[in-house]
Amino acid sequence: MSVTAAKGFTAAGIAAGIKENGNPDLALVVNNGPRRAAAGVFTSNRVKAAPVLWSQQVLATGELTAVVLNSGGANACTGPQGFQDTHATAEKVAEVLSAAGTETGAGEVAVASTGLIGLLLPMDKVLAGVEKAAGELSEHGGEKAAIAIKTTDTVHKTSVVTKDGWTVGGMAKGAGMLAPGLATMLVVLTTDADVDAEGLDAALRQSTKVTFDRVDSDGCMSTNDTVLLLASGASGVTPARDAFAEAVRTVCDDLARQLIGDAEGASKxxxxxxxxxxxxxxxxxxxxxxxxxxxxxxxxxxxxxxxxxxxxxxxxxxxxxxxxxxxxxxxxxxxxxxxxxxxxxxxxxxxxxxxxxxxxxxxxxxxxxxxxxxxxxxxxxxxxxxxx
Amino acid sequence: MSVTAAKGFTAAGIAAGIKENGNPDLALVVNNGPRRAAAGVFTSNRVKAAPVLWSQQVLATGELTAVVLNSGGANACTGPQGFQDTHATAEKVAEVLSAAGTETGAGEVAVASTGLIGLLLPMDKVLAGVEKAAGELSEHGGEKAAIAIKTTDTVHKTSVVTKDGWTVGGMAKGAGMLAPGLATMLVVLTTDADVDAEGLDAALRQSTKVTFDRVDSDGCMSTNDTVLLLASGASGVTPARDAFAEAVRTVCDDLARQLIGDAEGASKxxxxxxxxxxxxxxxxxxxxxxxxxxxxxxxxxxxxxxxxxxxxxxxxxxxxxxxxxxxxxxxxxxxxxxxxxxxxxxxxxxxxxxxxxxxxxxxxxxxxxxxxxxxxxxxxxxxxxxxx
Known part of the structure; x- marks a missing residue:
């Protein structure tokens, strides 16, 4: 169920050809509202990938319409060209969503990338992939999105908690470079609870501090860690602050545990x-x-x-x-x-x-x-x- | 040549039966003077083995007659009994040396141990080993002493620098748990230069800071790291402070490089x-x-x-x-x-x-x-x- 368990979200996961082996490598998650509140937590590594710099910037508004994620390349340590590529990817998402009737700008699109550091992404494939993914957006696309963000993960990771009329769900990837300040992980959480950006931010920080920040697979801190929480408000319910924070923490804890359970080469x-x-x-x-x-x-x-x-x-x-x-x-x-x-x-x-x-x-x-x-x-x- | 390259020192290395495989496991280094100045640097790990606590204490006087070292057991995390065992070992060394004409007390005997943490040493074997080693002390015993302190080391490590009429030599062991604040290493350096405890201390700290403290084989800091520098003054030469410090640093650097070159399982x-x-x-x-x-x-x-x-x-x-x-x-x-x-x-x-x-x-x-x-x-x- 993943990111589409909560009402108001569609998602897709496709093979854009970024990975040479032809496996799925591009995911798109769209918040169809009515609310588009969002919060994010990012790596504390001072060497930050272009998509992290971008997403931190766009989150300043507290609103996101969509998140586009790719595996097959981290777009980290790629200089000004890497940042331009991230920007172009967000522009493309805004363009195709707007064309399909969801009016949005690049400034409401977060980007997350994972894979090898120091390589530019094949932008022709990424941009064509965005079009393809937009065409496959579905209320049942959460699973496919979770699969498309895998790198060395052997399984895809999803989690869902449903409370009184509202839901928090999410997906995660990460199998190595897992260390505090976050792990090499991309996580997208969604909720149909009616919570504003500030409420999301509080619940998210409180949760990541005691979940993702407390897994340490190999002591190595990534350049690309990103955890996003998007709220559509589609349930029409505004949960109590504590109940909401607890649900977010439960999903984060479950996903963090799945990351450790699938860490590279681990037997314990x-x-x-x-x-x-x-x-x-x-x-x-x-x-x-x-x-x-x-x-x-x-x-x-x-x-x-x-x-x-x-x-x-x-x-x-x-x-x-x-x-x-x-x-x-x-x-x-x-x-x-x-x-x-x-x-x-x-x-x-x-x-x-x-x-x-x-x-x-x-x-x-x-x-x-x-x-x-x-x-x-x-x-x-x-x-x-x-x-x- | 090791610790007996400098004039005024004798050493021995024997198999005391501490190691189950029967390999050499006990070394004794004796300073026959005329001077008996000494300095030491120890692990910065707050969990310190009994011999480290002991040797730090006895070094307060700035004088050492002997150093007894064992492999086959670290005597770390062994509680009051472990400390008593270290004390008893130093007493035994003082007793046998005094009986042989080198008047000394336990308070002038440093102890160093290496091996598995959390096991008491087989004291009957250690004490009998001290007697045996004392009987084999020789001006040519440096090599055997270096061999007796090996644990997972594949080769023994020694180094010597000779200057204008004086010498600095030493031996080292260490192959894992190598990290700043020293590595899991035992090092004994000797010199026949006529230098007082303060001068030894300055030269030693200056040297370890840029040599042993800058090897990091596996990020793991030991409970037993010990580096001792003993001066016999037997050359009758008091070198310039800088020349002496440089010689000590050269020997430390050489030994540190040998530690890295023999690190457990390493291929690079x-x-x-x-x-x-x-x-x-x-x-x-x-x-x-x-x-x-x-x-x-x-x-x-x-x-x-x-x-x-x-x-x-x-x-x-x-x-x-x-x-x-x-x-x-x-x-x-x-x-x-x-x-x-x-x-x-x-x-x-x-x-x-x-x-x-x-x-x-x-x-x-x-x-x-x-x-x-x-x-x-x-x-x-x-x-x-x-x-x-």
Missing amino acids: DIRIEVVNAATEDDAVEVGRSIARNNLLKCAIHGEDPNWGRVLSAIGTTQAAFDPDRLNVAINGVWVCKNGSVGEDRDLVDMRYREVTITADLSAGSESAVIWANDLTADYVHENSAYSS | DIRIEVVNAATEDDAVEVGRSIARNNLLKCAIHGEDPNWGRVLSAIGTTQAAFDPDRLNVAINGVWVCKNGSVGEDRDLVDMRYREVTITADLSAGSESAVIWANDLTADYVHENSAYSS
Whole structure:
């Protein structure tokens, strides 16, 4: 159901020929109103792709009619020509939608791209693809749109929450370069709830902070991360602020979890719970440090409850803790107590895909959960051959 | 020649049975004077192994008679018992040396350990090993000492610089968990120059800052890093401060380079030169960010000049730069110019083990070099099976 689960939206996903293998590579999502409110969150990487610079700019109005997304090329580090290409793509979307009766300008069209950095897009194919996609827009097009934004994803990712007369739905792509500040991901969320741009922005920031910002597959931050939330108001219902934020968070959480579950080469999903931290920021800092420790990620891959690597990762942070009061559990077995040897490590069962590491800082009452993946030979293989 | 290249030192390396495979695992280095000045630099990890806590403490006097080192166990995260074990080891060294005529106390004996975190050492074997090593101390024992501190190292590492009548020599171990704030390494440097503790400390800190602190094999910081510099004064020569510092730096640089060259599973040594930075700190921050980017490390392994991953790593830093003025060369080919596509990437020849990445920030005139390794399936294999 994806982005067309909410009323007021149509979508399409087609093969424009940007990808050499002929797979779907261009998606279009259109908000048919009556409302066209929108909000967005983007990568915090200072090297931002042209479509990110563009979409940040157009979102200043708080309104979007459409989002066009392509896989097969990130249009990042492509200079002035790359930016012109993004602009031309938005112009083309506005032109074909206007011709079909949905009056709009390029300034109401967000653009998102994903794929290899440093290559210009084949614009003839992109522009022809926009025309083709516009011709296939449908209230049932959400699934196809979700498929068209895949890169190394093995499955497409969608999620929907329906409440009292209104819906939040969405799609996501992302399988590598997943790290806080967002992951290499493109996400489009839609809702038919009647919420203004400010309300969307608040709900979105609140949600991404504790979902997408807390997945860290490989510590690498993308140039293209984009999460958009569009509201059509077509349900005629204005939900309570909290109920709406919760629905958005639920969809974000579900999609974030799907990203981790499909991370490149991963064999384990690692849930890192940091508990009894002095502050939530401390908990997040410690969780990320654990999430990014390559030695630990390898150990988890080898089903080795190597808690020493957890402690050495905690030790690199500025968080409040006393080394002699640290406790660590792996899948519920407290293998480290008071900074030293705890329960028998042979009691830890790591056969299943999900592994939980609990780090108890004994320094307060705050907590956070970070999701990560293990480091595998498959990750190395996939990423040593990506652009060749 | 190692730690016995300088006059006034004896050393030994033996198999104490700490390692189950029977390989050498205990080294002893003794300063026979006349001077016994010493300085040390330790891991900045806040989770510090017992021997690090011990050695930091004994170095407060600026004097060391001996250093005892073991591989086969890090004695980290081992609680009060681990600290008592370190103390007992130093006591044993003082006892056997004193019995043999070198009057000393435990407070003049540094201890260094390396191996798996979270296991107590087999103290019966360690203490018997100390006796055995003391019986084999020799002016030619430097090589054997260097061999006895290996863990996953495939070769032992030594270096010597001889100047006008005085010498600086040393040994190092380390093959993984190499990251700033030192690498997982144990290093003992010796000199027969007549330099006091303060002079040793200054030369050592100055040197490690631009050598060991700038290797980043896998971004993981150890709990046990120790670099010691002992001076016997046996040459009777007091070198000029600069000449001495330069000799120490040369030995550190040589050993650091050997660590990178033998990093676990690595197939490439990556020299990351950050140039035209606003400050040296900026250059180091950018260099480390590039050094730790797993996607880039995989690309280098695949001999893929994927400069987009360099830019996305630079973009995560706080360094001063304008994304549109970044230039990146790989092995001398400027594949990225002004933040966009530069020279033809097919011109880049990456067949050899050493790969140079030059990141030009166009923001000033400072620079720094960081050494890193690629990420390989062998690294994953080695580190997913380490403790099993």
